[in-house]
Each structure stands twice: as structure tokens, then as C-alpha cells.
Ligand code: SF4
């Protein structure tokens with residue numbers, strides 16, 4: 343079936359009007375993921391952009407057509423583990439899903455997520471990575487990349503953006519030996535859709551999907567460039583698209599001929615101030631990570 | 644399946660924000676230029692691009708006017724209708 347036909351046959355599980363910024367590709371990712379996961383799903387959206395845009399509801403009204411929880415920033419995975427255990431005990435097969443930002447996954451909620459991964463709880467944990475606490479005013483997270491301007495890593499005489507690299511969360515999750523780990527990008531929709539469909543079929547452990555998103559307001563680019571930006575991220579090898587299915591590594595989007603990293607960095611305000619040295623450091627980071635990934639795909643493919 | 648089959652509380656009705664109000668101008672597909680590549684459909688963040696009977700069109704109700712579809716359409720078939 344054609345992609346458009348297939349996607350049209352799934353209902354949107356999110357209420358039609360949510361207050362995500364105009365052009366937000368996280369809204370796109372959340373709608374697409376939940377469309378595929380479907381009505382037999384319980385979702386938790388912790389504090390973060392997508393919690394803030396009223397997908398979790400407001401007052402006595404709900405934001406979704408499926409049950410939605412608004413857990414704490416740090417307990418999403420453990421709460422879902424408990425919910426999943428209950429449904430396993432009564433013998434009912436339900437998709438128990440987290441849609442959480444990088445702050446709630448890579449920083450504050452990491453311990454709960456790592457625990458659920460180690461126990462092998464059968465939940466689907468989707469992390470939307472827009473490199474920071476964007477809805478509270480663009481503070482840095484441990485997923486923010488080197489050199490990025492954020493409100494807590496300002497640019498001036500004493501500070502030149504974030505001084506450390508991004509935490510390599512997808513690889514960290516892969517090294518938990520979970521059932522299925524994948525990275526995805528809203529610019530590569532058929533790949534993203536396939537991975538969510540695959541996640542639904544996994545019943546023997548934790549699924550972690552890391553979506554490389556962006557943020558129009560926090561990164562500083564016009565709303566219509568939302569897809570173009572993340573496509574450049576993938577094409578410059580900054581956002582590698584791969585999966586680890588029960589220990590088998592596979593590169594899904596092989597970038598044989600990367601575009602210059604500068605094409606990506608220069609398309610937004612976030613990196614406008616970068617020095618030559620910072621650009622070199624970023625390039626080295628990207629090259630090293632890519633080489634490492636290629637090796638893993640060869641050796642553990 | 645009704646919502647009450649689950650153990651968590653859910654609101655009785657949907658909280659809906661009228662995001663259709665956000666746009667400056669309506670966004671429209673020129674059907675003559677459209678080559679049905681589905682890019683606008685895949686990338687619209689609000690899922691306002693609909694596909695019915697082989698045709699793509701934009702439902703204006705919740706379209707925020709972000710311009711993603713305009714930018715991604717390689718046939719230049721989509722644009723704002725800026726009016727008189
Ligand atoms: S992106 Fe343009 S050509 Fe492709 S389906 Fe949409 S309107 Fe038609």
C-alpha cells in the first residue's frame with residue numbers, strides 16, 4: 343500500500359489543535375508515532391515541549407483520544423513499567439509508550455529508563471531530542487551539542503556556548519542490550535514509520551527510539567525550514583540513522599558523500615558564533631562517531 | 644474499545660486549541676501543478692494535508708501556516724493565498 347494510503351487509514355490519536363510552535367517537527371513526530379501505535383495504546387508525556395503544548399490535556403479535558411499520563415520529569419519509565427506489569431498480569435496486550443524529551447530521558451529520567459532497560463520491561467520509549475529544555479526557555483541539557491547557544495550556555499566574552507559534547511544516548515541505550523534500539527528523523531518519514539511499526543511488534547524487551555528533532559524558536563530558524571534542517575543534520579552525518587535489532591547493528595541511511603558540516607551549522611542561529619576551533623572539534627566528533635558506528639555495523643551486523 | 648477499560652483517568656472531552664487562527668494567509672495546493680509525490684502529506688506537523696481518492700488537499704481548520712509544505716513541495720504547487 344502507498345504510504346499516504348496507509349497513513350490515512352490510521353486515525354490521529356492527538357487532539358487536532360495543540361499549541362506546539364508553528365512548524366514544530368516534534369509535533370509531527372508525536373502525531374505520526376501515535377497514529378501508528380493506534381488506539382490500543384497508553385501514553386505518558388512527561389514535562390517538556392510536548393507536555394507543555396497541552397497534549398496531556400488542560401483542566402478536566404484531555405489532549406488525546408487515548409489514555410495519556412503526565413508523569414514527573416524523572417519517573418516516566420518506571421511508572422510505565424508498573425502499568426505494563428499490571429496489563430501483563432491480567433493478560434492484556436497494550437502498547438505502553440513514553441513520548442519524552444531529551445531532558446526527561448537523557449538527564450532527569452535516565453536512571454528510571456536505564457532501570458527499565460536493564461529489567462527488560464516491554465515498554466516503547468520514544469525520546470524526541472531537540473537538544474535542550476526548550477519549552478522553559480532553551481536551557482541546555484546533556485543532549486545539547488558542543489558550541490550550542492542556550493540560555494544557560496550563553497555567548498559572550500566569558501562563554502562561547504556549550505563547552506562539552508552531546509551525550510551519545512542512542513549508543514548508551516544500545517549498550518543496555520535492549521530488544522530494539524533505533525534512531526530516526528522526521529525528514530526520513532518512511533524509515534521513521536517503519537521503525538514505529540517494528541516497535542509495535544517487539545514483545546521481548548524494551549524498545550528505545552531516539553528521534554533527532556530540532557526547535558524553530560530555540561535553534562533560531564524560520565518555521566518552514568523545520569524539515570530541511572534535520573535533513574541537513576542527517577546528510578552531514580551529525581544525526582546518524584541506524585538501528586540495533588537484538589544486538590545486530592544496521593546503518594539505515596548510509597551517507598556516503600556527506601554535505602559539509604558547515605551547511606548544517608550555518609543554517610541556524612544556535613551555532614552562528616562558532617569559532618574555527620569549535621567547528622573542528624564538532625567535525626572530529628562527527629567523524630569519530632561515524633567511524634565507530636560503521637565498525638559496529640560491520641562487526642556486529 | 645471505550646476509554647473506561649483503562650485504569651487511568653481521562654478527561655471527558657478533547658481540549659482543542661483553534662490553531663487555524665494562527666496563520667496569516669490560507670495555504671492552498673494548485674492541483675494542476677501537483678505531481679502527487681506526498682511530501683506535503685508526510686511533513687505537515689499538524690496533519691492538515693489530507694489524501695482522499697488520490698488527491699492531496701489542505702484542510703485549513705488547524706493549519707498553522709508554518710510553510711513546511713510550501714518549502715518541501717518540489718513542484719512549487721503550494722503557496723499562501725495572499726488575497727486582494
Ligand atoms: S508536495 Fe507538492 S507535488 Fe507533492 S503531493 Fe504535495 S502538493 Fe503535490
Ligand code: SF4
Pocket residue numbers: 365670686687688689690691692701705706707708709710711712713
Ligand atoms: S502550512 Fe504548515 S500546518 Fe499548514 S498545511 Fe502546510 S505544513 Fe501543514
